[in-house]
Amino acid sequence: MNTKRMIAIDTHTHSIASGHAYSSLEEMARAAFDKGLGGFVLTDHSPGMPGGAHLYHFYNLRVLPRTIHGVSVFLGAEANIINYDGEIDLEDDVLNCLELVIASFHIPTCSIGSAEEHTSALLGAMQNHHVKVIGHPDDDRYPFDVQAVVRAAGETKTLLEMNNTSLSPRGFRVGSRGNYIKLLNECRKQGVMITLGSDAHYSSRVGECDYSEALLKELNFPEELIANNSLERFLDVTGIRL
């Protein structure tokens, strides 16, 4: 156990509250501890996703202790981008209860449009100051202007996610590897930060970033542009207080 990993905090995880994930928060925390993580962000799906968590799930996250079974648990959500203006399906009163919000395209909640429309949606989502991460910007079905999105991420201090589940051979998003190579090269060029997320939907997957790590090594991607490879940097970049 406690093997050396590239990440200290997993910024994308789902519990049973997401409706199509299979572990309790306790099980996730124990798995994270066993793997030597410092913590993880609980980012259950917002209500727009079929079977997603109820709004009360997000309002009530404040009842959780910060530390569960020896790891820090941060309060988050994976919200759905619902239109090409980049609006998401959580309102400010809920967002104010959360520490880290991911905004993502999902097939059930945002129709597939043109690259211009997806770019507009991503730029709009990044203008929402609650949105700290763009989730899995890697899917051929939602192409976008990479240069413009990376520039806006830098300007708005939004992290672009590298999603391990997308890169897994069992992943269901299309063309991720090639899309990540383009995205990472642009991030390096513009000095824009990324975050690594497992997108775990089962406890043993929490903290898994092996496919992402392999690609980052292959590209010799600079470690200083990875926001979650230490607790200190994660807190500094996100502004979250322990």
Ligand SMILES: [Zn+2]
């Ligand atoms: Zn999911």
Ligand SMILES: [Zn+2]
């Ligand atoms: Zn997602």
